Amino acid sequence: MTRAQLIQQIKIKRSFLCVGLDTDIKKIPSFLLEFEDPVYEFNKRIIEATSDLCVAYKPNTAFYECYGLKGWTSLQKTWEILPKDCFSIADAKRGDIGNTANMYAQAFFDEGASGLGFDSITVAPYMGSDSVLPFLQFKDKWAIILALTSNQGSADFQNIQDKEGVQLFERVIERANYWGSPENLMYVVGATRGEAFKIIRKHAPDHFLLVPGVGAQGGSLEDVCTYGMNADCGLLINATRSIIYASSGKDFAEKAREEAILLQKAMEKELIKANII
Amino acid sequence: MTRAQLIQQIKIKRSFLCVGLDTDIKKIPSFLLEFEDPVYEFNKRIIEATSDLCVAYKPNTAFYECYGLKGWTSLQKTWEILPKDCFSIADAKRGDIGNTANMYAQAFFDEGASGLGFDSITVAPYMGSDSVLPFLQFKDKWAIILALTSNQGSADFQNIQDKEGVQLFERVIERANYWGSPENLMYVVGATRGEAFKIIRKHAPDHFLLVPGVGAQGGSLEDVCTYGMNADCGLLINATRSIIYASSGKDFAEKAREEAILLQKAMEKELIKANII
Numbered sequence: 001m002t003r004a005q006l007i008q009q010i011k012i013k014r015s016f017l018c019v020g021l022d023t024d025i026k027k028i029p030s031f032l033l034e035f036e037d038p039v040y041e042f043n044k045r046i047i048e049a050t051s052d053l054c055v056a057y058k059p060n061t062a063f064y065e066c067y068g069l070k071g072w073t074s075l076q077k078t079w080e081i082l083p084k085d086c087f088s089i090a091d092a093k094r095g096d097i098g099n100t101a102n103m104y105a106q107a108f109f110d111e112g113a114s115g116l117g118f119d120s121i122t123v124a125p126y127m128g129s130d131s132v133l134p135f136l137q138f139k140d141k142w143a144i145i146l147a148l149t150s151n152q153g154s155a156d157f158q159n160i161q162d163k164e165g166v167q168l169f170e171r172v173i174e175r176a177n178y179w180g181s182p183e184n185l186m187y188v189v190g191a192t193r194g195e196a197f198k199i200i201r202k203h204a205p206d207h208f209l210l211v212p213g214v215g216a217q218g219g220s221l222e223d224v225c226t227y228g229m230n231a232d233c234g235l236l237i238n239a240t241r242s243i244i245y246a247s248s249g250k251d252f253a254e255k256a257r258e259e260a261i262l263l264q265k266a267m268e269k270e271l272i273k274a275n276i277i
Numbered sequence: 278m279t280r281a282q283l284i285q286q287i288k289i290k291r292s293f294l295c296v297g298l299d300t301d302i303k304k305i306p307s308f309l310l311e312f313e314d315p316v317y318e319f320n321k322r323i324i325e326a327t328s329d330l331c332v333a334y335k336p337n338t339a340f341y342e343c344y345g346l347k348g349w350t351s352l353q354k355t356w357e358i359l360p361k362d363c364f365s366i367a368d369a370k371r372g373d374i375g376n377t378a379n380m381y382a383q384a385f386f387d388e389g390a391s392g393l394g395f396d397s398i399t400v401a402p403y404m405g406s407d408s409v410l411p412f413l414q415f416k417d418k419w420a421i422i423l424a425l426t427s428n429q430g431s432a433d434f435q436n437i438q439d440k441e442g443v444q445l446f447e448r449v450i451e452r453a454n455y456w457g458s459p460e461n462l463m464y465v466v467g468a469t470r471g472e473a474f475k476i477i478r479k480h481a482p483d484h485f486l487l488v489p490g491v492g493a494q495g496g497s498l499e500d501v502c503t504y505g506m507n508a509d510c511g512l513l514i515n516a517t518r519s520i521i522y523a524s525s526g527k528d529f530a531e532k533a534r535e536e537a538i539l540l541q542k543a544m545e546k547e548l549i550k551a552n553i554i
Contacts, residue, residue, distance in 0.1 A: 022377070062373055062380035068391035071384075072349045093373050095401050096339055097428035100299070103339035107348075114345035124372050124401045126423055128430025146403055151374035153405025156452055157445065162437050168445065175433055 001087050001119045003183050009055045010233050014268040018056035020240030022063045029252050039074040049253040051083045053260040058089040079116050088118045095124035101134040109138045125172045136180045145176050150190020150213035173203040182206040194223030212238045225270040278364050278396045280460050284509050286332045291545040293510050295333035297517030299340045306529050316351040326530040328360045330537040335366035356393050365395045372401035378411040386415045402449045413457045422453050427467020427490035450480040459483040471500030489515045502547040
């Protein structure tokens with residue numbers, strides 16, 4: 001999917017919601033366990049209930065790999081039913097050097113080889129340029145680089161200041177801006193830090209930002225939009241638990257839809273406020 | 278596998294060789310393509326030809342994931358035939374937060390859940406403590422943290438100096454030393470930088486180091502041993518291409534063995550020189 005197509009979807013759906021598919025078999029309604037592939041059945045119902053309200057889906061690969069071959073099968077089947085008008089993100093946080101990064105790109109982008117053809121993949125920056133560049137060789141595919149994450153340990157390294165007082169996550173964005181463009185690069189920025197978006201936007205005014213941490217992790221949608229939105233929206237805000245685990249009963253899909261509607265409505269307000277729609 | 282068991286294997290086999298199983302279907306002898314699972318058949322013959330000469334095997338997961346379900350099946354089958362006296366490394370370079378890191382640990386450590394029960398996994402440090410700690414909760418399992426890698430892009434971030442002149446890779450080791458111990462933590466240190474081992478050993482005198490980059494990537498075994506060996510050896514030196522692609526003909530396993538013997542003999546010399554055997 002191109003940047004223009006993504007922006008168009010945001011305007012059509014009046015939403016910049018990304019739904020995380022971190023499907024944990026221990027947390028899904030028990031009646032689904034009778035199916036042959038409960039994780040896939042859960043995802044299918046969540047997707048059906050939310051696809052008109054969100055512009056992206058983001059399965060985290062760890063939740064599939066942890067069941068080995070069976071889990072990889074659920075991921076494969078889930079990818080196959082992701083609506084084509086939604087931006088698909090393999091939240092895999094891969095990072096390896098040149099030749100090996102090529103293999104990871106093939107794993108998540110090249111449907112003919114691997115069976116998976118996601119629009120994008122999350123990538124860890126620690127190994128530097130040659131761990132990211134191979135992902136940018138694929139037409140209309142994206143690398144989403146970890147910049148500033150919202151977890152507790154993020155400060156361990158991401159906030160280290162160099163001799164010029166520049167923090168590591170800023171250096172990551174500065175360098176990565178040379179590797180790609182706003183047409184094929186996004187950054188992950190945790191939403192628990194509203195003020196951090198000011199710094200991020202200084203370095204990356206035009207890039208889309210993938211923002212986890214709104215809702216369950218404590219970030220405020222309004223804060224993120226105040227500091228992080230740009231003229232094209234420039235935000236994909238991810239919600240996972242608040243949507244997919246809105247209910248543990250038979251009504252889980254219905255409740256997921258209700259939660260998604262609340263977020264979509266709040267996002268619509270922000271898009272109107274910013275004169276984007 | 279415990280640290281004591283690993284050291285014992287090094288003494289028994291007079292070797293600290295790790296064989297990388299980065300098996301690329303485009304590079305393996307063509308006669309293997311007639312088999313149902315050529316990657317597995319290749320690995321099987323490589324393992325049979327080298328298992329008395331090395332103490333570890335390290336499949337890089339990217340080379341399996343790139344073929345989707347079929348590739349994951351090859352990885353599963355390969356794991357099943359890894360000799361139990363060899364330390365097994367899932368070179369997966371995973372890195373995600375708490376709950377998700379738990380899932381990755383399950384994916385590679387918990388045979389009952391995922392089918393895979395590797396002794397260790399390589400981990401990227403960018404997200405900090407909570408991306409590593411979950412791997413250290415498994416008995417006799419190891420996290421191998423990327424510290425200083427041997428690729429071209431490694432200098433992009435790993436060598437950034439903070440206000441006190443300390444480089445990022447040093448900060449990674451300093452912090453990670455608090456998360457685990459030499460009984461469950463190793464560091465990845467690229468071998469193309471002999472002199473860097475002096476700095477590494479200042480921060481991590483007792484830890485094992487996983488060292489890629491000897492041979493094909495230009496590092497010298499003698500340099501690495503001079504600067505990097507400790508009283509327990511403390512090194513796992515990985516060789517991949519020089520061994521597994523020693524020949525592209527029917528004699529590939531035999532030639533792989535010849536290359537492994539050369540490395541084992543050179544390692545034996547270093548172990549004797551250091552009075553370890």
